[in-house]
Amino acid sequence: MTDTIDRGAANQAGAIVNKNAYAEAQDFLPLKAIDHVEFWVGNAKQSAHYFRALWGFTPVAFAGLETGVRDRASYVMRRNDITFVLTGALSPDGEIAEHVHRHGDGVKDIAFLVDDAMTSFAETTKRGARPAIEPIELDGGEDGILRRSAVYTYGEVRHSFIDRKDYHGVFAPGYRKVKKPAAAATGMSLLEIDHCVGNVGLGDMNTYVDYYRDVFGFAQLIHYDDKVIHTDYSALMSKVMTNGNGRVKFPINEPATGKKKSQIQEFLDYYLDAGTQHVALRTDDIVGTVRRLRGLGIEFLGMPHAYYEQLGARVGDVGVPIETLEELGIEADRDEEGYLLQIFTRPIQDRPTFFFEIIERHGSRGFGVGNFKALFEAIEIEQARRGNL
Numbered sequence: 001m002t003d004t005i006d007r008g009a010a011n012q013a014g015a016i017v018n019k020n021a022y023a024e025a026q027d028f029l030p031l032k033a034i035d036h037v038e039f040w041v042g043n044a045k046q047s048a049h050y051f052r053a054l055w056g057f058t059p060v061a062f063a064g065l066e067t068g069v070r071d072r073a074s075y076v077m078r079r080n081d082i083t084f085v086l087t088g089a090l091s092p093d094g095e096i097a098e099h100v101h102r103h104g105d106g107v108k109d110i111a112f113l114v115d116d117a118m119t120s121f122a123e124t125t126k127r128g129a130r131p132a133i134e135p136i137e138l139d140g141g142e143d144g145i146l147r148r149s150a151v152y153t154y155g156e157v158r159h160s161f162i163d164r165k166d167y168h169g170v171f172a173p174g175y176r177k178v179k180k181p182a183a184a185a186t187g188m189s190l191l192e193i194d195h196c197v198g199n200v201g202l203g204d205m206n207t208y209v210d211y212y213r214d215v216f217g218f219a220q221l222i223h224y225d226d227k228v229i230h231t232d233y234s235a236l237m238s239k240v241m242t243n244g245n246g247r248v249k250f251p252i253n254e255p256a257t258g259k260k261k262s263q264i265q266e267f268l269d270y271y272l273d274a275g276t277q278h279v280a281l282r283t284d285d286i287v288g289t290v291r292r293l294r295g296l297g298i299e300f301l302g303m304p305h306a307y308y309e310q311l312g313a314r315v316g317d318v319g320v321p322i323e324t325l326e327e328l329g330i331e332a333d334r335d336e337e338g339y340l341l342q343i344f345t346r347p348i349q350d351r352p353t354f355f356f357e358i359i360e361r362h363g364s365r366g367f368g369v370g371n372f373k374a375l376f377e378a379i380e381i382e383q384a385r386r387g388n389l
């Protein structure tokens with residue numbers, strides 16, 4: 001395989017890029033897109049307000065006692081091609097309450113849109129996936145039939161396979177449409193899910209790289225080793241897996257040993273398991289979006305002034321004055337294909353676990369490796385404030 005890894009294409013930070021990844025990926029399922037991401041949370045109703053009032057998501061569907069669902073409340077929130085489902089338990093018993101008790105709020109399911117939920121389940125379990133939900137047909141009456149199945153990935157995270165071709169309802173059987181949704185915040189651009197990052201335990205990264213290759217037919221797009229991603233104190237390793245159409249990209253991180261605790265280890269210590277570290281949302285106006293979100297009270301990681309002093313020389317013209325990037329805390333990176341602008345929120349729940357990234361791409365299909373060192377130093381300042389470095 002070494003002939004497909006173009007070491008000459010490694011950028012100055014030393015990432016190894018596989019330019020044949022999309023061709024190598026075998027889309028036997030195939031996965032058409034990410035259908036939705038489901039979070040299991042302590043209070044789904046309040047989480048729904050958070051996503052509506054601060055992130056501009058519209059509530060489109062609801063399931064709960066009023067729709068005949070006895071054990072949970074779920075709110076389906078949508079903005080452009082991004083769909084989040086927020087689910088909370090209605091009693092202290094059962095998998096949702098236990099999950100939230102152990103992990104806090106977090107991602108439970110990264111669901112794929114597929115042509116055939118039955119075949120997707122059969123093909124992935126045949127290749128070694130651990131079953132989570134056997135294929136089922138959910139009868140939506142006049143709305144038709146939605147077919148679903150699911151397998152596990154790292155930790156307790158699932159990948160559902162959703163087949164909507166015979167279903168015409170709002171989200172899924174058991175959900176009802178929200179007829180008069182409260183107004184969502186406006187003024188931000190959030191278009192689609194760009195990538196979802198998994199944090200796994202020490203020594204487990206390659207297990208899950210193999211898992212996505214063998215079970216889902218993904219190919220490895222990029223490898224960042226701990227020589228690339230380290231500061232004076234901590235380190236991590238990361239490999240990026242992609243499906244064939246490039247619409248599903250999963251970087252997998254594991255902690256590496258440094259003088260102090262890796263940020264990945266801090267996540268694992270508080271989530272108490274492997275889990276989804278962040279979801280990146282693609283925008284076409286990061287400046288306007290971050291300004292708006294900051295105005296609404298969303299907290300982002302700040303970058304030191306020294307980062308911006310060197311930025312112009314490193315990335316050249318990125319269409320936004322460096323002062324504006326610094327004012328808003330936005331980072332920039334450039335590779336041979338183009339550039340990207342990105343920013344990371346602070347963790348969005350009490351535990352220092354899950355956060356969001358916002359990313360604006362101009363040709364670059366990378367993940368901002370040139371920012372990793374400065375970014376991790378910024379994260380370490382916050383880790384130290386939490387007494388976890």
Ligand code: FE2
Pocket residue numbers: 195197278280357367
């Ligand atoms: Fe990311």
